[in-house]
Amino acid sequence: MDNIFALSITIIAYLLIVGFLGYLGYKKTKNTLDYLVAGRATHPVVMALSYGATFISTSAIVGFGGAAALFGMGLLWLTFLNIAVGIAIAFIVFGKRTRKMGHNLDAHTFPELLSKRFDSTFIQGFAGIVIFLFMPIYASAVLIGAARFIETTFVSHLDYNVALLIYTLIIAGYVMAGGLKGVMYTDALQGAIMFVGMIFLLAFTYTKLGGVVNAHQALGALAPQVPEKLIGQGHLGWTHMPKLGSALWWNLFSTIVLGVGVGVLTQPQLSVRFMTVKSNKEINRGVLVGGIFILAMTGIAFVVGALSNIYFFNHPEFGKVALTAAGGNIDKIIPMYINSSMPVWFVYIFMLSLLAAAMSTSSSQFHTMGSALGRDIFEKIIFKGKNFKHTIGVTRLGILAGVIITVILGYKLPGSIIAIATAIFFGLCANTFLPTYFGALFWKGMTKTGAIASMLTGLLGTAFWYLFIHQKESEALGLCKFIFDKPTLASFPWTVIDAIVVILPISFAVAIIASLFTKKLSTNHIENCFKHF
Amino acid sequence: MTVLGIEDPGVWSAYLLCIFSALFCVFYGIANWNKGEEHPEDKKWVE
Numbered sequence: 142m143d144n145i146f147a148l149s150i151t152i153i154a155y156l157l158i159v160g161f162l163g164y165l166g167y168k169k170t171k172n173t174l175d176y177l178v179a180g181r182a183t184h185p186v187v188m189a190l191s192y193g194a195t196f197i198s199t200s201a202i203v204g205f206g207g208a209a210a211l212f213g214m215g216l217l218w219l220t221f222l223n224i225a226v227g228i229a230i231a232f233i234v235f236g237k238r239t240r241k242m243g244h245n246l247d248a249h250t251f252p253e254l255l256s257k258r259f260d261s262t263f264i265q266g267f268a269g270i271v272i273f274l275f276m277p278i279y280a281s282a283v284l285i286g287a288a289r290f291i292e293t294t295f296v297s298h299l300d301y302n303v304a305l306l307i308y309t310l311i312i313a314g315y316v317m318a319g320g321l322k323g324v325m326y327t328d329a330l331q332g333a334i335m336f337v338g339m340i341f342l343l344a345f346t347y348t349k350l351g352g353v354v355n356a357h358q359a360l361g362a363l364a365p366q367v368p369e370k371l372i373g374q375g376h377l378g379w380t381h382m383p384k385l386g387s388a389l390w391w392n393l394f395s396t397i398v399l400g401v402g403v404g405v406l407t408q409p410q411l412s413v414r415f416m417t418v419k420s421n422k423e424i425n426r427g428v429l430v431g432g433i434f435i436l437a438m439t440g441i442a443f444v445v446g447a448l449s450n451i452y453f454f455n456h457p458e459f460g461k462v463a464l465t466a467a468g469g470n471i472d473k474i475i476p477m478y479i480n481s482s483m484p485v486w487f488v489y490i491f492m493l494s495l496l497a498a499a500m501s502t503s504s505s506q507f508h509t510m511g512s513a514l515g516r517d518i519f520e521k522i523i524f525k526g527k528n529f530k531h532t533i534g535v536t537r538l539g540i541l542a543g544v545i546i547t548v549i550l551g552y553k554l555p556g557s558i559i560a561i562a563t564a565i566f567f568g569l570c571a572n573t574f575l576p577t578y579f580g581a582l583f584w585k586g587m588t589k590t591g592a593i594a595s596m597l598t599g600l601l602g603t604a605f606w607y608l609f610i611h612q613k614e615s616e617a618l619g620l621c622k623f624i625f626d627k628p629t630l631a632s633f634p635w636t637v638i639d640a641i642v643v644i645l646p647i648s649f650a651v652a653i654i655a656s657l658f659t660k661k662l663s664t665n666h667i668e669n670c671f672k673h674f
Numbered sequence: 675m676t677v678l679g680i681e682d683p684g685v686w687s688a689y690l691l692c693i694f695s696a697l698f699c700v701f702y703g704i705a706n707w708n709k710g711e712e713h714p715e716d717k718k719w720v721e
Binding site for chain 2: 213214215217218220221224225228229233237353354355356357358361380381382420421422423424425426427428429430431432433435436440
């Protein structure tokens with residue numbers, strides 16, 4: 142009980158600081174520009190930490206850390222893409238142009254940037270609706286990640302439902318009051334806490350297992366313990382890649398590595414960060430902070446997730462590999478590993494790190510859902526931007542609506558869902574927005590028709606793929622079974638290849654072909670979009 | 675060839691690439707630390 146009391150005091154102190162930073166954001170928010178893009182004057186370290194802390198959530202640490210316990214260290218290819226694409230390419234290639242074009246066009250949100258670039262209100266409404274409808278899937282995955290850890294740490298002290306409610310109310314409070322300034326100030330604090338927690342976790346794990354080389358060799362020696370079912374799917378051990386072309390290989394590379402690795406470029410809550418700084422200097426400095434931060438987050442989570450197999454197998458209480466020890470639910474592996482293997486004081490630090498990781502991502506998701514409803518749908522589409530004085534008020538209502546949908550989904554989604562739900566949302570965003578976003582920044586010849594055709598192809602193609610082809614989702618959703626009396630219309634390997642491998646190239650092709658044969662935007666408009674580039 | 679106790683080159687290359695890509699970010703940030711510093715006509719809409 143003393144331990145729980147000490148942990149409670151720690152968390153209350155942390156929440157008070159978060160509350161103060163949220164209040165600071167509220168005091169410094171004077172207008173829509175402040176509320177939606179933090180006044181375009183954010184400090185580079187705050188921007189980079191906020192980007193990183195928003196990018197990395199409990200989904201990455203608990204969900205994908207658990208996935209690493211299943212797939213093994215091959216998941217580090219995702220960390221490589223997280224850094225190379227999610228930081229280097231996102232900041233240097235996309236970020237600088239996004240910032241400039243955002244300034245040129247006075248864009249406050251990701252949908253608004255695309256809409257103003259292609260002079261189409263349809264794009265803003267369409268993108269706003271896609272974000273508002275589908276982001277709750279990802280947001281609820283983050284929520285479940287937080288709840289799983291709270292559940293295992295506070296077991297018998299705090300009701301799961303109460304924890305979920307308190308967590309949601311606190312975040313909704315400071316996001317609604319402080320806008321993006323409140324979100325980014327708290328993100329920076331939360332990012333720093335996460336960094337410390339993960340460094341400790343790596344040091345503890347490697348020390349416990351006798352050093353880097355010994356730990357890796359011990360994990361390699363565990364290969365004969367791979368469960369039969371996984372061997373059948375192509376698993377060759379936790380320090381080996383899955384068998385080339387096997388179901389597990391396609392699942393690892395097409396859904397998880399490509400889906401999340403590429404999908405990060407079109408995350409609306411991340412790309413808006415580039416519009417919050419006043420020059421490219423902040424973006425250059427952000428690359429340094431972001432690269433180290435992401436390595437310390439996903440790199441450590443994936444290595445520790447894979448190595449947890451040694452701990453569970455050698456521990457007399459478990460005596461089996463992580464997946465089996467967690468009863469088949471990979472979302473429980475990291476919480477179980479931390480609570481069972483680490484000293485109590487570290488569980489406190491890590492509890493705080495995870496709470497920070499979840500809150501920093503949830504807050505941005507709620508803010509993005511709210512701005513999609515308030516700015517993109519209400520102000521620009523329904524009221525057509527005329528004499529609309531209530532953007533902040535409607536955005537706050539949008540945040541509340543997004544929170545409610547997310548919490549309901551959090552109760553409804555099944556186990557082992559965190560990594561999958563995240564990958565689906567990232568993949569959906571890539572298929573729907575990436576060709577248009579890329580064309581907006583790099584191709585003056587891309588037309589409004591090309592952009593709209595590509596976005597519709599991406600969304601409808603992804604929906605078709607998940608409803609009728611990709612077996613994991615088509616079986617769960619049941620529409621294919623209902624219409625055609627079989628779980629999927631395709632056969633292996635198509636049933637395990639993710640939508641991003643097929644739909645994204647088609648979406649790009651549609652954007653190019655449609656743009657070549659349809660009316661160009663006016664020269665004046667294009668010059669305005671690309672001025673000062 | 676075994677690197678850091680890992681036999682599969684598909685895995686140890688990922689491990690090393692993660693570290694090298696993070697180092698690239700560090701060097702890029704340092705090399706461009708003061709670059710990119712910076713319009714009056716845009717200030718108008720802010721006001």
